[in-house]
Amino acid sequence: MSGNRAAARRKQAVFRWVTIGLCLVFFALPLFGMLEFTTRGPGGTRSAQTWATLVDFGQVSAEYPALREGFLASIGLAVLTVAIMLALLVPTMTWVRLRLPGLSRTVEFICLLPLTVPAIVLVVGLTPVYAWVTYLLGESTLWLALAYVILVLPYAYRSLDAGLRSIDVKTLAEASRSLGAGWGTVMVRIVLPNLRTAVLSASFLSVALVLGEFTIANLFSRKNLQVAMYELGKSDAQISIAVGLAALVFGFLVLFAMSFVGGPRGTTSALVPRPRGRRKVSA
Amino acid sequence: MTSQTRQGVTVELIDLRRTYGSLNALDGFTLHISPGELVALLGPSGCGKTTALRCLAGLEDPDSGRIEVAGRDITSTPTNRRDMGMVFQAYSLFPHMTARQNVEFGLQLRKRGSQERRARAADMLDLVGLSDQADKYAHQMSGGQQQRVALARALAIEPQVLLLDEPLSALDAKVRAQLRDEIRRIQLTVGTTTLFVTHDQEEALAVADRVGVMRAGHLEQLAAPEVLYAHPTTEFVADFVGLTNRLPGAVAAGHAEVLGGRVPLLQGSATSGTVVVLVRPEGIDIAADPAGQATVVSGSFLGAHGRVTTALADGRHVVVQVPSSTVAHYPPGTVVRLTPRGDAALAVAAASPSLSDTAGART
Numbered sequence: 001m002s003g004n005r006a007a008a009r010r011k012q013a014v015f016r017w018v019t020i021g022l023c024l025v026f027f028a029l030p031l032f033g034m035l036e037f038t039t040r041g042p043g044g045t046r047s048a049q050t051w052a053t054l055v056d057f058g059q060v061s062a063e064y065p066a067l068r069e070g071f072l073a074s075i076g077l078a079v080l081t082v083a084i085m086l087a088l089l090v091p092t093m094t095w096v097r098l099r100l101p102g103l104s105r106t107v108e109f110i111c112l113l114p115l116t117v118p119a120i121v122l123v124v125g126l127t128p129v130y131a132w133v134t135y136l137l138g139e140s141t142l143w144l145a146l147a148y149v150i151l152v153l154p155y156a157y158r159s160l161d162a163g164l165r166s167i168d169v170k171t172l173a174e175a176s177r178s179l180g181a182g183w184g185t186v187m188v189r190i191v192l193p194n195l196r197t198a199v200l201s202a203s204f205l206s207v208a209l210v211l212g213e214f215t216i217a218n219l220f221s222r223k224n225l226q227v228a229m230y231e232l233g234k235s236d237a238q239i240s241i242a243v244g245l246a247a248l249v250f251g252f253l254v255l256f257a258m259s260f261v262g263g264p265r266g267t268t269s270a271l272v273p274r275p276r277g278r279r280k281v282s283a
Numbered sequence: 284m285t286s287q288t289r290q291g292v293t294v295e296l297i298d299l300r301r302t303y304g305s306l307n308a309l310d311g312f313t314l315h316i317s318p319g320e321l322v323a324l325l326g327p328s329g330c331g332k333t334t335a336l337r338c339l340a341g342l343e344d345p346d347s348g349r350i351e352v353a354g355r356d357i358t359s360t361p362t363n364r365r366d367m368g369m370v371f372q373a374y375s376l377f378p379h380m381t382a383r384q385n386v387e388f389g390l391q392l393r394k395r396g397s398q399e400r401r402a403r404a405a406d407m408l409d410l411v412g413l414s415d416q417a418d419k420y421a422h423q424m425s426g427g428q429q430q431r432v433a434l435a436r437a438l439a440i441e442p443q444v445l446l447l448d449e450p451l452s453a454l455d456a457k458v459r460a461q462l463r464d465e466i467r468r469i470q471l472t473v474g475t476t477t478l479f480v481t482h483d484q485e486e487a488l489a490v491a492d493r494v495g496v497m498r499a500g501h502l503e504q505l506a507a508p509e510v511l512y513a514h515p516t517t518e519f520v521a522d523f524v525g526l527t528n529r530l531p532g533a534v535a536a537g538h539a540e541v542l543g544g545r546v547p548l549l550q551g552s553a554t555s556g557t558v559v560v561l562v563r564p565e566g567i568d569i570a571a572d573p574a575g576q577a578t579v580v581s582g583s584f585l586g587a588h589g590r591v592t593t594a595l596a597d598g599r600h601v602v603v604q605v606p607s608s609t610v611a612h613y614p615p616g617t618v619v620r621l622t623p624r625g626d627a628a629l630a631v632a633a634a635s636p637s638l639s640d641t642a643g644a645r646t
Contacts, residue, residue, distance in 0.1 A: 168373055174342055175375040175433075177362040179389035179440060193379040 031245060038242040050238045054246065064239065070228025073141040077224060078210040080145035082203045085156050088149065090199070093160055094191050097169050111157035114150050119215040122147065130220065141222040148210050155209065156202040163198020204258040208251045291319035291476035292353035292443050294339065299348035301334055301500075308334040309345065310500030321470050321477040322505075323487035326497035327523070333448060335497075336480045340446050341365045352443055365444075368437025368475075372449040374429045376421040382408065382432045383417040389440035407435035410469060427458040434466065438473060445470065445477040451486060459483075463490055484524050488512065496520045516551045518631045521561040528567070528601050532560045532630065539630050542567070542576065542601075544623040552630040559631050564590060564604035566626040569613065575620035577601060582610040593619055 041047030053059050061068040089111075096103050114122070126147055133143050169191060176190045192199065214226035223231075225247065233240035294316040301309040308331045316322045324332040337343040339350060341362035350358045357365055368389075376385050386404040395403070408414050411431040421429055430450050437445060447466065451459040467490040470477050481487050487494045488508040495505040496519070504511060504520045515521035532541035534553060539546045539560045546560055569591060577593035580600065589610035591603045601621055605613070613619060 167378065168375070171371050171373045171375045172377060174340075174362075175369065175371060175436075176377070176388070177342070178340060178365075178367060178369040178446075179436070180363045180366075180392040181388075182363055185392065190377055194377070196379075 031248065034241050034245040034248075038238050038245065040238070050242045053239065054242050060239075064228075064232060064236070066223065066228045067225075067232055067239070067243065070223045070225045073223060074211055074225035076142050077145050077148060078207045080142055081148040081152060081210050082206050084145060084149045085152055085202065085206055086199060089153075089156055089160055089202070090192065090195065091187060093157070093164055094169060094173075094187065097164055098173055108157065108161070111153045113154075115154045119151075120219065122150065123216055123219040141217070141224060144217055144220065144222055144224065145210075147216055147220075148206075148213065151213065151216070152202075152206040152209050155205040159202035159205060160195065160198050163195040166198075167194045201258050204254050208254050211247060212251060291317075291474050293318055293351075294444055294476055294478070295349070295351040296335060296339060297349040297351070299335065299338055299345045299350070301331075301338065301343060301345050307331075307500045309338070309348075312348070312497075312501055314495060314502065314505070316476055316478065318476055319474045320492045321467070321479060321490060323479040323481060323491035323494045324497055325481060325484055325487040325494055325524070328482065330497040331500040332480045332482075332497045334500075336446055336448055336478055339444070339478060340367055340369055366440070366442055367444045367446055368440055368442035369446040369448065370430065370433045370437050370450040372452055374421065374426065374453070375433055376424075376429050376436075378421050381418050381420055382413065382424070382435075385421075385432055386436045386439045389436065393440065403439055404435075407439045408432070410438070410472070411435045411465070425458075426454050427462055430454065430462060431465070434469065438469070438475070442475060445475045447477065447479040449481055451481070452483070459486070466490060488524070494524075496523055498523075514549055514627070515561070515629055516549070518561065518629065521629045526564050526602060527561045528564065529559050530562055530599070530601065531633065532558055534558050534630055539628070541623050541628075542621045544625070546623045546625065547627045549627045549629045552628075553632045557633040559633055561629045561631070562623060563626065563628070564602045566624050566628065567601065567603045568622045568624055569593070569603045569605060570620050570622075571613065571617055572620035573618050575618045577619050577621050579613045579615050579617040579619055581615055582613055584610050591619075593621065 038050045039046050039048060041049065053063065057068075092107065096107050130143070130147075133146065137143060172190050172194065173186050176186050181189070211225060213224065214230065217224040217227045218230070225243070229240045229243050229247075232243070294314075296312060296314040299309045299312040300307070306329075308329075310331070312331065312335055314322070314324075314335070324335060326332045334343055338345045341357075341360060345358070348358070349356060352365070376382070377388065380388065383401075383404050386407050387400045390400045390403055405414065405417070408417050411434055413428060413431055413435070416424060416428060416432070421432075424432070430453075433450070450466070451462055454462065463486050466479075470490075479487070479491060488511070491508060493505055494508050494511050496503045496511065498519050504516050506514070511520065512525055515524065521527050530541045532539040532546070534548065534555055537548055539548055539552075539558060541560045541562065546562065546566075548560075552558070577595050580592045580594050582591045583589060584607055587607060589605050589607040591605055591610060591613045593601050593603065595601060603621065
């Protein structure tokens, strides 16, 4: 019997490694292709010239001003999107949990809705809104952040909801209120520190999504990193692919970092000491 | 140990009403708490005791009625300006702060200097016996320790009123009894007027100066524990507090004839006709007697004392309290004679709906 079990375990282990191997090949092959393409030199040689150019921001700015513009716009968009998303979602979700639990389903529905709306439909709907935004606030790629907040809502909502579920917000808020805290203090000193993990994952997801966004920016004729890369690809494919690869690796690193932040207790405890939940234990 | 010996303040809850849909959580609830007094509100789930406490804390708004503390109307004062310390049923320590930081939190909000905060937190942690746990986080402490820190945190701000919302219900029995006694000791030390909500009658009777039994949003009886136990004024209180035998009897001249003996009646008893008399297990004597009117069904050993459950000829059960050493004298099947000792008891009209219950004894 034990021999059979050992054989079954071996089979499972082999299957596991084969699956992991195939997945790695599936994901790594295009990346390897990109790397190979960006290191091609003249006459079939290998050259790191493209990457040397890319890491020199001054040179990139001088040679590819559109890329610089798109990069800076995407960074600005990421920061602005995260800021608006947090300012909008954290207080709303906390308030709904504390005072209007009956509305939680509605808020969840609204936040998850963007998942079902194609980008083109969103753009069509937002066009008249952006006409007013441009009229009132002036022309800037940064206003795309308003549309991006809608795009990141489902992901950010899920992260923050998981965070809020892991703590007893109502009791913590009531305890701090009874000690003399106003609502602002409750949010800043009690709720946010205990949502740190959730806020970080919501932010990382939003950054990854914003840095990879192409459709809406392109349809609105705005230049973010992806649009700049696309346009650059028409004239200098190597640098465009190199930027694409760098963006992919960066996105991967962001998500990788997030898996540590939201991962096992051993790693999170360094960030936030978390409660173990209600238990009956002797004093 | 703290040097704080503060005089408590008067608390008045006047004709409070609070409804949730069709449910009257508070229905004309009125309560007066004297300075420094510890009043426990006791009652079954949904009787409104927690709602009353939350109204006093400002966490719920009454639909009508008035709340006064130290003569000042605070009905519409927000929670954070009511100056009340509260310990919750759920563990409520801020998970990202150490025990010391938790205790200092309320003082920080009051802009006290760091020296004063540290000293006060150390005093309070000392008061609850947790000086050595000051740098621990909530998840590093047991449930009992967390509730002690929560108590220290509530007391650190020198509140006018201390509110305890079933703070012991998540703890195991031994810790609960231990912490219950400590709460009383600390409350007597600091002298803060305290409202303690619990569904555990033993807890309420053990710690409170007065116990209020609540039912359907109002107070049924508010009295000192011994008075509440020995002189219940309503059937509900007699049934809810302690164990009660419901025995059929007949009223005559301020007495009831029960089990062949006479029982003086408490005020508020039915005055005529066939009644049910609510007699405590310790109010009945038991003796083995082949000509007796009851048969022993079972006996149980409860530590300091024991209980013998007997059945009358009509099937009605009667529970009798005996010294634990004598439980073994009454094995099941023994025919016994039950005689009332003559302690005053409450008699209610036999038409009471609960009389259909054939099991005579109720907890």
